[in-house]
Amino acid sequence: MKKIILLFLFLTSCLAISAQEITFGFGGSENPLINSDHSVTFVFNAPDVSKIEIEAPFLPAREIDTPWGKMTGSGRVSLPKSAEGIFSWTSDPLPSDFYTYSVYIDGVRVVDPNNVYQNRDVASLNNYFIIGGGQGDLFEVQDVPHGDVSQVWYPSPRAGMEQRRMSVYTPAGYNPSDKRIKYPVLYLMHGIGGDENSWMEGGRLPQVMDNLIASGKAEKMIVVVTNSNMSQQAAPGAYPGSRHRPQLMVPGNMDGQFEESFPDIVAFVESRFNVFKDKAHRALAGLSMGGFHTVYISANYPDLFDYVCSLSAALNDHSDTQAARDSYIYKDLDAKLDRQFRTAPKLYWMACGNADSLFSDNLTFCRKLDGIGARYSFIESEGGHTWQNWRDYLTRFVPLLFK
Amino acid sequence: MKKIILLFLFLTSCLAISAQEITFGFGGSENPLINSDHSVTFVFNAPDVSKIEIEAPFLPAREIDTPWGKMTGSGRVSLPKSAEGIFSWTSDPLPSDFYTYSVYIDGVRVVDPNNVYQNRDVASLNNYFIIGGGQGDLFEVQDVPHGDVSQVWYPSPRAGMEQRRMSVYTPAGYNPSDKRIKYPVLYLMHGIGGDENSWMEGGRLPQVMDNLIASGKAEKMIVVVTNSNMSQQAAPGAYPGSRHRPQLMVPGNMDGQFEESFPDIVAFVESRFNVFKDKAHRALAGLSMGGFHTVYISANYPDLFDYVCSLSAALNDHSDTQAARDSYIYKDLDAKLDRQFRTAPKLYWMACGNADSLFSDNLTFCRKLDGIGARYSFIESEGGHTWQNWRDYLTRFVPLLFK
Numbered sequence: 001m002k003k004i005i006l007l008f009l010f011l012t013s014c015l016a017i018s019a020q021e022i023t024f025g026f027g028g029s030e031n032p033l034i035n036s037d038h039s040v041t042f043v044f045n046a047p048d049v050s051k052i053e054i055e056a057p058f059l060p061a062r063e064i065d066t067p068w069g070k071m072t073g074s075g076r077v078s079l080p081k082s083a084e085g086i087f088s089w090t091s092d093p094l095p096s097d098f099y100t101y102s103v104y105i106d107g108v109r110v111v112d113p114n115n116v117y118q119n120r121d122v123a124s125l126n127n128y129f130i131i132g133g134g135q136g137d138l139f140e141v142q143d144v145p146h147g148d149v150s151q152v153w154y155p156s157p158r159a160g161m162e163q164r165r166m167s168v169y170t171p172a173g174y175n176p177s178d179k180r181i182k183y184p185v186l187y188l189m190h191g192i193g194g195d196e197n198s199w200m201e202g203g204r205l206p207q208v209m210d211n212l213i214a215s216g217k218a219e220k221m222i223v224v225v226t227n228s229n230m231s232q233q234a235a236p237g238a239y240p241g242s243r244h245r246p247q248l249m250v251p252g253n254m255d256g257q258f259e260e261s262f263p264d265i266v267a268f269v270e271s272r273f274n275v276f277k278d279k280a281h282r283a284l285a286g287l288s289m290g291g292f293h294t295v296y297i298s299a300n301y302p303d304l305f306d307y308v309c310s311l312s313a314a315l316n317d318h319s320d321t322q323a324a325r326d327s328y329i330y331k332d333l334d335a336k337l338d339r340q341f342r343t344a345p346k347l348y349w350m351a352c353g354n355a356d357s358l359f360s361d362n363l364t365f366c367r368k369l370d371g372i373g374a375r376y377s378f379i380e381s382e383g384g385h386t387w388q389n390w391r392d393y394l395t396r397f398v399p400l401l402f403k
Numbered sequence: 404m405k406k407i408i409l410l411f412l413f414l415t416s417c418l419a420i421s422a423q424e425i426t427f428g429f430g431g432s433e434n435p436l437i438n439s440d441h442s443v444t445f446v447f448n449a450p451d452v453s454k455i456e457i458e459a460p461f462l463p464a465r466e467i468d469t470p471w472g473k474m475t476g477s478g479r480v481s482l483p484k485s486a487e488g489i490f491s492w493t494s495d496p497l498p499s500d501f502y503t504y505s506v507y508i509d510g511v512r513v514v515d516p517n518n519v520y521q522n523r524d525v526a527s528l529n530n531y532f533i534i535g536g537g538q539g540d541l542f543e544v545q546d547v548p549h550g551d552v553s554q555v556w557y558p559s560p561r562a563g564m565e566q567r568r569m570s571v572y573t574p575a576g577y578n579p580s581d582k583r584i585k586y587p588v589l590y591l592m593h594g595i596g597g598d599e600n601s602w603m604e605g606g607r608l609p610q611v612m613d614n615l616i617a618s619g620k621a622e623k624m625i626v627v628v629t630n631s632n633m634s635q636q637a638a639p640g641a642y643p644g645s646r647h648r649p650q651l652m653v654p655g656n657m658d659g660q661f662e663e664s665f666p667d668i669v670a671f672v673e674s675r676f677n678v679f680k681d682k683a684h685r686a687l688a689g690l691s692m693g694g695f696h697t698v699y700i701s702a703n704y705p706d707l708f709d710y711v712c713s714l715s716a717a718l719n720d721h722s723d724t725q726a727a728r729d730s731y732i733y734k735d736l737d738a739k740l741d742r743q744f745r746t747a748p749k750l751y752w753m754a755c756g757n758a759d760s761l762f763s764d765n766l767t768f769c770r771k772l773d774g775i776g777a778r779y780s781f782i783e784s785e786g787g788h789t790w791q792n793w794r795d796y797l798t799r800f801v802p803l804l805f806k
Contacts (some may be wrong), residue, residue, distance in 0.1 A: 003580060030647060048453070048510040107451040110513040117640050123519060130646070143643045146566055150553035153575065163549055172556065175676070176579035237520050240546045243533070244433060272580070 017281040031114040031127075038093045038131050044114065047085025049105055053078045056101035057388060058094055076104070096134025098204060100126040101262055119201035121387070122193035126202075137211070138395050139204040144214035145172030149197070149206050151238075154268040158261035165234035166265065167196045169206055170273070171213055182276045182367060182400045184222045185269055186307075189286030189293050192253060192314070195235040196227040199394075202387045208394055219402045221283075222267055228286075228293060230257045253289060254318040256327025259297045264306065280346070283307030283401045287390045288314045288358075291350075295365070302340035309397045310348040311390050315361040334368065341374040347400055351379035351393045360384065434517040434530075441496045441534050447517065450488025452508055456481045459504035460791060461497055479507070499537025501607060501794060503529040522604035524790070525596035528604075540614070541798050542607040547617035548575030552609050554599070554641075557671040561664035565629075568637035569668065570599045572609055572626040573676070574616055585679045585804045588672055589626045589710075592689030592696050595717070598638040599630040602797075607791045611797055620806040624686075627672055631689075631696060633660045654673060656692060657721040659730025662700045669707065683749070686710030686804045690793045691717045691761075698768070699732055706745035712752040712800045714793050718764040737771070744777040750803055754782035754796045761788065 044052050059075025079087040102124070103112045106394035111118050112127045119126060130136045148170050156164045174183065188205070190198040205223060212218035230252040233239035270277050284305040286294040291313025298308040314346045319325050341348075348369075352362040359380075366378050379396070383389050435443035447455050462478025482490040505527075506515045514521050515530045522529060533539045551573045559567045577586065591608070593601040602608045608626060615621035633655040636642035673680050687708040689697040694716025701711040722728050744751075751772075755765040762783075769781050782799070786792050 044511070046509065046511045050451070050453075050509070086437055098775045105511055105513065106449065108447070108449045108454070108508055108516055110508065110516050111514050111528070115513055116523060116528060117646060118528075120519060125514070125519060125521075141641060141643055141645070146556045146568075148553055150551055152551045153549045165549075175675070177582075179580075233488045238544060242544070243520060272578070 003398070006014040007139065018206075019323070021037035031112050032091075032129055034129065034131060038096070038133070039091050040086065040094065040129065040131075041090040041101075042079065042112075042114075044079070044087040044103075045085065046087060046105070049087070051078060051104075052081075052087045052356055054089065054101055055104060055109075056099065057386060058091070058099050058101070058400070076335070078202050094131050094132045096136035097129050097388065098128060098136055098139040098205040100128045100202075100387070102126055114403070121198060121202050129193060135392070135395070139207050139391060141207055142211055142214070144210050146210050147171040147174070147206060147213075149200060151234075153234075153271070154265070154272070156261050156264040158264050159230060159257065161192055161233055163233055163239075165196055165227055165238060166274070167200050167225040168227075168269075169200075169209055171209065171220040171222070172329050173220070174222070174274070176274065179274050182281075184219065184281035184283070184287060184403060185275050186221050186222045186283040187305075188223055188225050189228050189284075189290030190225070191286075191288030191290055194290075195229065195232065196225050197235050199223075199225045203392075203394060204391055205394065208398065210393070212395065212398055217399045221402060222269075222273055222275060224265065226265055228258050228290060229253055232335075252323070254292065254314075255321050255323035256296075257323075259293060259329045260327075262297050264299065279303055279306045281306075281402060283309065283347075285311065285397065286307035286313075287393075288385065291315070292318065296333075298345070299333060299336040299340050300329055302336070302343070306345050307347045307349075307401050308345050309347070310351075310395075311393045311397075312352050312356055312358055312385050313350065313362060313365070315365045316358060334372070337374065341369075341372055344375055347397075348374065348376035349379070349387075349397050349400065350376060351381060353381050353383040353385065353389050355382070355384040356389075434515050434764070435494075435532050437532065437534060438493070441499070441536070442494050443497065443502075443532065443534075444491065444493040445482065445515075445517075447482070447490040447506075448488065449490060449508070452488075452490070454481060454507075454509055455484075455490045456507040457492070457504055458507060458512075459502065460789060461494070461502050461504070480643070486489075491635065498533050499534045499539035500791065501531060501533050501539055501542040503531045503605075503790070523626075524550075524601060524605050538795070542610050542794060544610055545614055545617070547613050549613050550574040550577070550609060550616075552603060554637075555675070556637075557668070557675075559664050559667040562633060562635055562660065563668050566636055566642075568599055568630055568641060570603050570628040571672075571676070572603075572612055572628075574612065574623040574625070576623070577625070577677070581676065583675050585677050585684075587622065587624045587684035587686070588676070588678050589624050589686040589688060589801070589804060590668065590672075591626055591628050592631050592687075592693030593628070594689075594691030594693055597690075597693075597737055598632060598635060599628050600638050601629045602626075605794075606797060607794055608797065611801065615798065615801055622801045624805060625672075625676055626679060627668065629668055630662050631693060632656055633658075633664075638795065655726070657695065658724050658726035659699075659732035660726075662696060662703060662732045663730075665700050666704065682706055682709045684709075684805060686750075688712035688714065688800065689716075690714040690796075691788065694718070695721065699736075701748070701765070702736060702739040702743050703732055705739070709748050710750045710752075710797075710804050711748050712750070713754075714796045714800075715755050715759055715761055715788050716753065716765060716768070717761055718768045719761060737775070740772070740777065741775050743776055747778055750800075751777065751779035752782070753779060754784060754792075754799070754801050756784050756786040756788065756792050758785070758787040759792075 031042045053076050055074050055076045059076050061072050063070045064073035080090040081087050111125045115127045130140045150168045153163045236242050282305045291310035294310045298305050352359050432443045456479050458477050458479045460477050464475050466473045467476035482492040484490050514528045518530045533543045553571045556566045639645050685708045694713035697713045701708050755762050
């Protein structure tokens with residue numbers, strides 16, 4: 001009896017909390033339920049809602065109307081509703097991977113109230129789940145030594161910013177006090193609209209690194225994820241005056257300024273962390289706009305990086321601003337590549353999906369590399385301009401670094 | 404014309420991204436709009452939705468039905484809908500502060516799709532906004548030097564865990580390589596169901612510390628936020644097998660184990676960071692369950708902490724488990740307090756809201772302190788067991804530390 005009274009008092013005290021900011025999800029379920037055949041079931045108890053839909057890249061693609069005409073979009077499914085007001089639906093069995101989705105409640109896009117696991121990408125919040133038993137295991141937290149993740153402020157005089165933020169992964173065992181052990185560094189860049197959190201969240205970088213290092217497939221390394229948006233000190237919400245809806249079309253990112261300021265990042269990392277300070281121990285990689293940055297930064301600073309990896313690089317024409325047309329960073333690329341490959345990087349690795357609108361631009365760039373006799377790898381994958389591909393590329397190129 | 408074509412190509416390329424995982428919120432608004440009189444306006448374009456409600460601590464409280472009878476809950480308002488399907492509503496003017504809220508769409512609790520700024524507390528996601536011009540300015544990112552925030556893994560042999568995670572704030576200017584400059588440490592603990600992220604998110608700790616330090620009101624210090632749940636290595640989702648709905652009722656947190664393992668945390672911090680290693684440079688604080696931990700850890704290790712701050716401490720009876728009844732941590736509290744106050748801490752500071760169900764337990768504990776002639780401060784605030792109070796207490800006790 002005493003226990004019951006205590007439980008009551010305890011719950012009463014908890015509900016005082018609940019009353020303010022916490023809900024318990026009384027009767028709520030947890031989405032998705034992962035079934036033994038690797039199908040997933042979503043359940044919503046929502047008697048007053050007329051329509052619930054799930055939108056996800058794992059559903060068959062569909063045509064969507066946009067201001068620019070019909071385009072291909074993520075698939076969407078409408079969930080059947082029972083007489084009791086329960087919506088539920090089960091997918092086909094899914095291959096092992098990391099999956100994102102969102103929910104539409106009577107036409108309004110929301111994150112799933114029955115799944116607190118989500119990440120932000122630009123202005124969108126997506127829920128996620130993981131199907132294990134294969135590739136997905138690399139994206140899950142496993143019982144292996146974990147590296148630390150830090151949000152670190154640094155000065156970037158070349159960018160005119162006293163403070164900018166980077167995210168840093170230091171592998172398990174890294175000890176800032178032990179200067180005898182030095183590490184190589186991978187500098188990793190986001191796409192347009194992304195920021196220093198993108199690879200840590202949607203990219204599952206800490207989990208991939210922990211798992212690849214623990215299995216002996218990757219070297220222990222520090223990974224520095226930059227913020228490459230010249231109008232941002234940090235991710236939206238993390239610097240003064242930034243509490244607005246994040247924008248995809250961040251201006252000033254492809255006119256040479258970020259590339260010019262990149263040595264500030266290297267200088268800071270090499271002063272702050274216990275790292276090797278030579279070309280053989282520096283890698284540069286990025287997705288989409290970050291792939292574009294990868295190509296131009298490595299070509300303009302040919303002595304910095306021995307490992308250069310571009311993922312779905314946005315190698316289309318970016319000369320639409322005067323600043324871009326004026327920047328020395330983008331001038332004479334052929335000559336710069338020629339210089340870069342005279343002391344060729346140990347790895348020059350490109351990957352792009354064959355359904356990506358940037359695929360042909362990547363092939364054109366390969367022809368340019370062929371023209372100067374450059375040694376490189378180009379991986380053609382299935383699929384488009386997606387995080388599914390970028391996560392996969394990460395698991396493929398990280399094992400090739402510093403070997 | 405070329406610019407228009409490039410813009411089109413660029414948007415096309417972006418929409419290929421959109422098609423997968425990103426939405427742009429075409430025509431979407433941004434919630435809330437903060438008006439010049441500090442009222443806030445919420446707008447939702449949702450023609451197919453019947454009812455949209457906002458629930459928030461800043462609305463007049465209401466009675467809610469629970470399995471345990473009627474209780475006081477956060478207020479809720481139903482937004483009027485226009486003929487065009489636009490829901491909108493404007494609040495009364497609000498005092499400067501940090502505010503949370505959530506949205507109900509046809510009865511389903513969700514985070515606001517028009518506000519990407521949110522934080523997690525236990526199993527609930529809440530949106531937030533800040534009204535500046537007063538206390539709220541302390542919770543906003545200001546143009547001041549920023550400290551770094553790291554998620555750090557450490558071993559806790561006394562907890563039987565090879566890896567546990569803490570969150571660490573290091574103030575601007577902290578340089579791990581410069582061992583000549585040492586810092587004091589505040590150890591800060593969460594409430595039941597919380598974790599090492601709670602103070603960093605809902606507590607606005609990095610912003611409060613940056614702002615108090617920049618204005619000269621607080622000393623430069625390192626803040627270590629523990630995970631105090633003995634069944635967790637880290638926040639839900641961040642350790643193996645933890646990808647389930649976070650629970651408020653985490654077992655085993657109040658039976659002495661966490662308090663016993665606390666010296667592991669101090670030992671790690673003092674080996675990893677450039678810190679002073681004496682009582683005069685260590686502070687201990689916590690909210691709710693963390694306030695309970697604060698009292699017992701400081702009483703059991705009387706030589707560790709010169710600054711002891713309990714916030715809305717859960718000082719009610721927790722002897723409902725055999726482990727708690729058996730633990731030496733909770734035995735002979737009077738004698739331990741007597742010993743602790745023989746070399747009295749420089750600050751023993753308590754705060755509790757007078758509408759908190761734990762208020763009377765805090766007063767009872769004050770009488771106990773009076774009984775041994777202890778010197779302490781007790782702050783009675785308005786309000787209940789809320790983050791609004793805990794954020795406020797943080798801004799009050801941090802300036803008192805290490806002075």
